[in-house]
Amino acid sequence: MVSAASGSSSIVVRLLGLLRPHRFRLVLVAVLGTAATAFNLAGPKLVGNATDMAFAGVISRGLPLGASKEDVIAGMRARGEDTMANVLSTADIVPGHGVDFQALFQLLVVILALYIASGLCMLGQGRLVAFIAQRTMFALRDRVSAKLTRLPLGYFDRHSRGEVLSRVTNDVDNLQRTLQQTLGHMVNSVFAVVGVMTVMVWLSPMLAGLVLVSVLIAAAVALRISRRARPRFAERWQRTGTLNGYVEEIYTGHSTVLAFGRREFVERVFDVHNDGLSDASSKAQTLSGMIGPVTRFVTDLNYVMVAVVGALQVAGGSMSIGSVQSFMQYSSMFTQPIIDMANFSAQLQSGMASARRIFEVLDEPEQLPAPPQPVRPGRVRGRVEFQHVDFRYEPHAPLIEDLALTAVPGQLIAIVGPTGAGKSTLGNLLMRFYEVDRGRILLDDVDVATMTREDLRSQIGLVSQDSWLFSGTIADNIAYGRPGATRQDVVEAARAMCVDRFVRSLPDGYDTVLDDESSAVSAGERQLITLARAFLAEPSILLLDEATSSVDSRTEVLIQQAMASLRAGRTSFVIAHRLSTIRHADLILVMDSGRVVERGTHHELLEAGGHYARLYTA
Known part of the structure; x- marks a missing residue:
């Protein structure tokens, strides 16, 4: 009382x-x-x-x-x-x-x-x-x-x-x-x-x-x-x-x-x-x-x-x-x-x-404020390094422990593993949706904790398995990735990501209005629109979290071909369950219980006969 x-x-x-x-x-x-x-x-x-x-x-x-x-x-x-x-x-x-x-x-x-x-x-x-x-x-x-x-x-x-x-x-x-x-x-x-x-x-x-x-x-x-x-x-x-x-x-x-x-x-x-x-x-x-x-x-x-x-x-x-x-x-x-x-x-x-x-x-605790004197790489190339990173969502349940990883520009890194292994958490930590408990994440040798979140996230193109679309036209949703983009820029990005072919079939074309209840486009088509948005933004780092999970196999092949030019000179992280889509990755990381248990190319990991081989054959 x-x-x-x-x-x-x-x-x-x-x-x-x-x-x-x-x-x-x-x-x-x-x-x-x-x-x-x-x-x-x-x-x-x-x-x-x-x-x-x-x-x-x-x-x-x-x-x-x-x-x-x-x-x-x-x-x-x-x-x-x-x-x-x-x-x-x-x-x-x-x-x-x-x-x-x-x-x-x-x-x-x-x-x-x-x-x-x-x-x-x-x-x-x-x-x-x-x-x-x-x-x-x-x-x-x-x-x-x-x-x-x-x-x-x-x-x-x-x-x-x-x-x-x-x-x-x-x-x-x-x-x-x-x-x-x-x-x-x-x-x-x-x-x-x-x-x-x-x-x-x-x-x-x-x-x-x-x-x-x-x-x-x-x-x-x-x-x-x-x-x-x-x-x-x-x-x-x-x-x-x-x-x-x-x-x-x-x-x-x-x-x-x-x-x-x-x-x-x-x-x-x-x-x-x-x-x-x-x-x-x-x-x-x-x-x-x-x-x-x-x-x-x-x-x-x-x-x-x-x-x-x-x-x-x-x-x-x-x-x-x-x-x-x-x-x-x-x-x-x-x-x-x-x-x-x-x-x-x-x-x-x-x-x-x-x-x-x-x-x-x-009264809820806020995310860490921006540093008083933020640092920004002079020319962002996209080199990412995880230095002995620890992270846990709950204090009593460790998730990622002593993670060490380096990704260089032009490299495609695939991250695979069972559900709950911590794959999507790596993306959340890189985007600073969550802060690391120990260790550092570097972007071009600059600790991301010393950067403003706006500067950091402006260099990363994130495409999730959830299609993040807003109430507005298809053109507006694609142009959201780059303020000031012209209609021609939007159309070129749409063509590169196989969006143009189905948009042309709609009565209002690029002016078709989307919302949460919209039935004008399918789930796979909505995901293609988010990919076109990332393509238009031309980020230094690509982070694809099951980005093609809702598209058919033929469209996925076309998108992978289109993204080959987009990945040139950029660091790309792909989180995938469909292992056939990441065969050509420069490096495959196999995670289990928050740790990288295996790393190598597709053929190297198959020959090793470890976790990756068991996942692949399963």
Whole structure:
């Protein structure tokens, strides 16, 4: 319980830090709230005065003209009408005179002006709060977006896209609603509670004590329920992210699910996640929903007590009817902020849970920053050297240990091995998607850790087995590899990579628009487009990770012939499972459990009869 409270306190402090740029506007919000509260505080007292004025006028009209107030009260007591005498003792009666409608009208005009002024202050405050909430969330979205660009690839390996999107969209929107709905109300509630209690103590200390006791009881109950609801809201938003991640995964791979007949299984898993979210949401809403009825019951009971005790004080002559009426209004004004805060408790707890999830993203360790004085090879030739490199994804599970490798320009190096041997990890380390744990990777004798990632990656053409295409035309996707490329450059690259032949058959040709759901091109054709993009970029280093896994054998042969000229003078790494495609590699590295267990040409490795020979014959 202590750690949860301290965690909530730190989140509140960080939220206040987000509001710091708007501190002057927040001061204005407080000023407007104070003014609105002051105008509202004056209203019930003046209404009570108007009630006393009307009551005194009606009573005075029936009394004998010329008699004094003291004579009338003395006569009533002599006739045994003590209760009525006590009531009249608190009224400003003038026997024989009726209601002063001019004075009453002027008082009502003042009351109306006060309420109009209060309404205008509330309107201005509401607009300011909306502006502060929107700008604060705008800045927070910017921070989260910038943070995501600085996070290492490992973060996205551990979190599904749906989970990340849920934090960036759902949680930020929920926090925005919380700020907008509660910021102004919290400010007004503080001033209202202090101001109203001061006036109530001035009117009747005894009645003020009754109200305070009942409100403290309601607040204690609400606080207890709120503490129990807090972890439920945290669970609710965690399950929301999990469900979003699962839905995104399933709908992205919808065709795969249907192809393998896993629809019923997917629906069962979805039902499990959905039931978990529904259960967490129900518990959170049920607990928070109890606060309103409980506080309403206590405040209604308080209202009845004030009415009864106030009536007894009027009968005893210690308060006027107008004063009791004013006090009952003040009692409602005092308890209303408590009810409001109870009603907003669910939103507050939900917003705190979302804020915690957002701050978790902002607190994630970032990838290493660029060196203050980055180094860049003068003329990049493409010589790559791995010097005693160690790497592991998890601290307790070593993957690559003491890897030593040198690749020179013009050399084609093939990397083969069983699944999980660490083949694709070499590409990730070369691209600095991950940082090595020990050792160095050199590009033309320059440690890549001393280079900016932009400089390093601009020299590498990566083509993965996943076709990385973007929403846009085929021409735009190919030209992405080289900014400023002309249409002629795009067409030449497409011809070299066997893209032109199928693009010409499309109704819109190179202007065919692609997206994630596009059925205009097949998986193999999408992969050819990524190859054309790499061809157009003309990088110093080629990194092909199963780049031709989705194309047919004939097209693969054509691509290999076309890439022969592209590889001239460049360092090329090819990761392949189809061993027939890498027979002509200058060097074949056989990896197993993160180590290079064999190296040599195709014929040398076959003659050795080791790992490679067993893979090849298998």
